[in-house]
Amino acid sequence: MKYYVSPFNKEAKLKFPKNITIYDTTLRDGEQTPGVCLGTPEKLEIAKKLDELGIHQIEAGFPVVSQQEKNSVRSIVNENLDAEILVLSRTKKEDIDVAIDCGVDGVITFMGTSDLHLEHKLKLTREQALNVCMKSIEYAKDHGIFVAFSAEDATRTDLDFLKRIYKKAEEYGVDRIHIADTVGAINPQGMDFLIKELRSHLKTDIALHCHNDFGMALSNCISGLLAGANAISTTMNGIGERAGNTSLEEMVMALKIMYGVDLGFNIKVFYELSRLVEKHTKMVVPHNKPIVGRNVFRHESGIHVDAVIEEPLTYEPFLPELIGHHRRIVLGKHSGCRAVKAKLEACGIEVSKDELCKIVEEVKKSREEGRYINDKLFNQIVKTVRGPVDL
Incomplete structure (x- = not known):
């Protein structure tokens, strides 16, 4: 058995969509993290690894931003990956033209729809915004590509106007509408209500682009899927503007293990992909980050270690090998004889x-003095207790 979660999960009778699309925006929204800038080689390497994972769609960038960005998108397109390649586009003809010139499979065109955005950012009336959006959708559809329309700040938009603009987009042939929870302002119950309201008016696919300002991005996506959405926007390691986006690895693993919804991804590459994104973005993954954090499969407490040595699933919901991660027993203040003995046996x-007992006592003492118990220090401790050894 590679994982073991609560049997009570199955008691909740939940119904997910038959087909769920994950479109990853690590290379677009992830790169919009302050301080992050990815060159073409870095974007290409991440895109290839996402494709190895089996991601459905890659939002490769925002090509109108710069010539290098355009070149990066072109390079990804030219790799002929299995994933569909999408890019972000404003509701402007020139943006769409640049995207088409890159050879992408589709565009995600967007406009702020909340009164906050219309009044303070765009200086447009609702009617003006609606007309601009429809013209861009029509123009993009005329070029035979996949077209998604994203209402930026949708979760703070007047519901009647939101229904109207999405319905109009559907009538103009849009392939998918996106709900952008731009500042993470909705909660799971609010998302449930919103999706059900929209689903009663729309037949087209509904995608969720959730930000994590209140730590609810993943919960909002789960709630949205159960209410009738069928596509999710993610980033690897959950990076992105401010508090980031819905984490790709958390989304996929929660669906697979907690809810029994297997999207068929090659999850063995998750840890490697996480480290790759960490390397190229220079955004250190928190040690306690769910799924891919370094501490997720590290154990120090003597009580825990004793049990993990006997049966790892006692203190791990799934085995690390499932995602290419690894387990490590850490020696420190809370270590017991079993952990130290296992370390000694590993060294022969x-x-x-x-x-x-003396080695365990010295390990605890050294850690309490502020020293980290690495191999070198452990070697010294063992030498002090029983004489020279070769670790």
């Missing part, structure tokens, strides 16, 4: 019971 060292 036999000690007496008294020597083992």
